[in-house]
Amino acid sequence: MPHSDSVPPVKFAYWVPNVSGGLVVSTIEQRTDWSLDYNIELAQTAERAGFEYALSQIRFTAGYGAEYQHESVSFSQALLHSTTKLKVLAAILPGPWSPAVVAKQIATIDHISGGRIGINVVSGWFKDEFIAIGEPWLEHDERYRRSNEFIQALKGIWTQDDFTFKGDFYRFNHYTLSPKPVQQPHPEIFQGGSSRAARDNAASVSDWYFTNGNTPENLKKQIDDIQAKARANGHRVRIGVNAFVIARDTEEQARQVLKDIIEHAHVDAVHAFGAAAKQAGQASPEGEGNWATSGFEDLVQYNDGFRTNLIGTPQQIAERIVALKRIGVDLVLAGFLHFIEEVEYFGREVLPRVRQLEAEQAVAADVAAAHVA
Numbered sequence: 001m002p003h004s005d006s007v008p009p010v011k012f013a014y015w016v017p018n019v020s021g022g023l024v025v026s027t028i029e030q031r032t033d034w035s036l037d038y039n040i041e042l043a044q045t046a047e048r049a050g051f052e053y054a055l056s057q058i059r060f061t062a063g064y065g066a067e068y069q070h071e072s073v074s075f076s077q078a079l080l081h082s083t084t085k086l087k088v089l090a091a092i093l094p095g096p097w098s099p100a101v102v103a104k105q106i107a108t109i110d111h112i113s114g115g116r117i118g119i120n121v122v123s124g125w126f127k128d129e130f131i132a133i134g135e136p137w138l139e140h141d142e143r144y145r146r147s148n149e150f151i152q153a154l155k156g157i158w159t160q161d162d163f164t165f166k167g168d169f170y171r172f173n174h175y176t177l178s179p180k181p182v183q184q185p186h187p188e189i190f191q192g193g194s195s196r197a198a199r200d201n202a203a204s205v206s207d208w209y210f211t212n213g214n215t216p217e218n219l220k221k222q223i224d225d226i227q228a229k230a231r232a233n234g235h236r237v238r239i240g241v242n243a244f245v246i247a248r249d250t251e252e253q254a255r256q257v258l259k260d261i262i263e264h265a266h267v268d269a270v271h272a273f274g275a276a277a278k279q280a281g282q283a284s285p286e287g288e289g290n291w292a293t294s295g296f297e298d299l300v301q302y303n304d305g306f307r308t309n310l311i312g313t314p315q316q317i318a319e320r321i322v323a324l325k326r327i328g329v330d331l332v333l334a335g336f337l338h339f340i341e342e343v344e345y346f347g348r349e350v351l352p353r354v355r356q357l358e359a360e361q362a363v364a365a366d367v368a369a370a371h372v373a
């Protein structure tokens, strides 16, 4: 069944640049900064521009550049203090974090922020990072089995008193968290990847599935697979897709920016990232994980964001976003070259066109429904 045009408006999130080096592994100028001051201005610009979510990143070590990295939970909290509407998603890596600590931390931040914190549970892809911080490195599907228990435990702690859980990774005995979070039933839990294990987790426990950039055809395959399983599980999951947005007044200008980014790719860093990421992508038993098929140009944007092709004029981009919505995408996670100025341009030029197209399609759907009746 196609995604109905009467579903809620597509939502927008942006990547918080809380690690250095911008969102592309390229020596091209990126007017983007990982400092708190820059990020506060960006968050305030984004909420004015119509972005609903901001997604922070968690890195314990550099992997592809990203030499400096601010920690995700504390950085998210700082952004919440400086905004009023934006929901901020803190990236959480099971292993270093236990569900007991996360449940407590996030419940507190939920109170402080008036119910605006969420989390993105990342299952880990970077072996050297785990080795560096002395965390055991589990094989691919075990990492997801742990994330599944992690999410079950969080939901239990956040929603139940006297919570008991006997898993292979986590154990709780008659635990009651007080106070519970403000958001009901609990702060939103995002989780993602591309592999079968990532999709299966989404179809059973996550509120949201995040995935790397991809073509509409490949995204549709993933979404159909997840939603069929979610229906069988009696579970509801929504879908967020990464895209590196290059919106310019003309298509030629936008394509030229992409060309420049790739021409200035930091070749050694892209190869180093590619080696680590490919190992992660192909490590899933079925070989469908993130980056399993990514080429050099894809890897210059470290979550395959060029593949989604939100590159062109505001009208072209708006049309492609509405096309993504029709295959079941609920949220576009956007990265930009020059964050503040491009977030502002996106809010002014792209977002109203998306809303216009959504309104036109809703009217068309109503007319069609009236004919059938």
Ligand SMILES: Cc1cc2nc3c(=O)[nH]c(=O)nc-3n(C[C@H](O)[C@H](O)[C@H](O)COP(=O)(O)O)c2cc1C
Residues within 6 Å of the ligand: 056, 057, 058, 059, 091, 093, 120, 121, 122, 123, 124, 125, 126, 192, 193, 194, 195, 196, 197, 198, 210, 211, 212, 242, 280, 281, 284, 288, 289, 290, 291, 303, 333
């Ligand atoms: C939108 C998005 C954001 C992610 N953020 C992080 C992050 O901040 N830190 C991290 O270590 N991994 C992050 N990941 C990586 C995933 O958690 C996962 O390890 C990776 O996608 C490999 O998954 P797969 O092998 O199941 O496809 C992110 C992935 C996606 C799609």
